[in-house]
Amino acid sequence: MKITATKIPDLLIIEPKVFRDERGFFMESFNQACFNESVGKEILFVQDNHSKSSKGVLRGMHYQLEPAAQGKLVRCTSGAVFDVAVDIRPQSNNYGEWVGLILSEENNLQFWIPEGFAHGFLVLTETAEFMYKTTNYYNPLYERGFAWNDSHVDIDWPEVENIVLSDKDKLQPLFDTK
Numbered sequence: 001m002k003i004t005a006t007k008i009p010d011l012l013i014i015e016p017k018v019f020r021d022e023r024g025f026f027m028e029s030f031n032q033a034c035f036n037e038s039v040g041k042e043i044l045f046v047q048d049n050h051s052k053s054s055k056g057v058l059r060g061m062h063y064q065l066e067p068a069a070q071g072k073l074v075r076c077t078s079g080a081v082f083d084v085a086v087d088i089r090p091q092s093n094n095y096g097e098w099v100g101l102i103l104s105e106e107n108n109l110q111f112w113i114p115e116g117f118a119h120g121f122l123v124l125t126e127t128a129e130f131m132y133k134t135t136n137y138y139n140p141l142y143e144r145g146f147a148w149n150d151s152h153v154d155i156d157w158p159e160v161e162n163i164v165l166s167d168k169d170k171l172q173p174l175f176d177t178k
């Protein structure tokens with residue numbers, strides 16, 4: 001698999017090797033040893049998530065506070081999304097900065113988002129299925145978020161006609177990660 005660094009250290013783009021033949025394709029979508037080698041340490045995932053959304057759905061920006069902070073290894077297995085991670089580590093030189101990329105069924109890209117980042121994505125195709133591993137369990141008591149369009153973070157989302165948000169996401173506060 002191919003690892004690409006981003007402008008924010010620790011955020012990595014992973015491209016698995018895809019074996020194609022007349023039947024279709026095969027890839028190892030996750031290999032613990034290869035992943036640990038790429039990240040440079042032992043990462044244990046405890047939960048797999050899978051969501052399906054329609055075009056224009058934006059899920060984010062979400063994170064969990066310590067001690068429930070989650071690292072996420074995310075990918076889009078059907079359709080395409082614009083995926084974004086925001087550095088919310090107070091001591092980080094990149095605090096408040098973001099990295100975004102298209103994850104899709106076509107490009108097979110994965111995005112490693114360690115603990116200390118907020119995460120969200122915008123669906124670009126009629127539907128998209130999104131699957132990801134997390135390094136900690138879901139804990140709503142520690143769930144936090146901020147508005148997808150917060151001007152402090154100023155994420156350059158792709159143009160989509162109609163943004164669809166959950167009631168929770170409509171009410172997100174301004175960028176505050178305390």
Ligand SMILES: Cc1cn([C@H]2C[C@H](O)[C@@H](COP(=O)(O)OP(=O)(O)O[C@H]3O[C@H](C)C(=O)[C@H](O)[C@H]3O)O2)c(=O)[nH]c1=O
Nearest residue numbers: 049051059060062063072119120121137138139166168
């Ligand atoms: C995240 C999660 C949710 N749920 C339940 C709670 C709700 O009853 C229902 C939908 O949850 P929510 O609306 O928070 O789902 P998303 O908006 O996709 O939330 C996710 O959105 C962005 C993309 C993230 O990175 C996070 O993983 C997560 O916050 O599933 C669970 O039971 N377990 C879970 O791990």
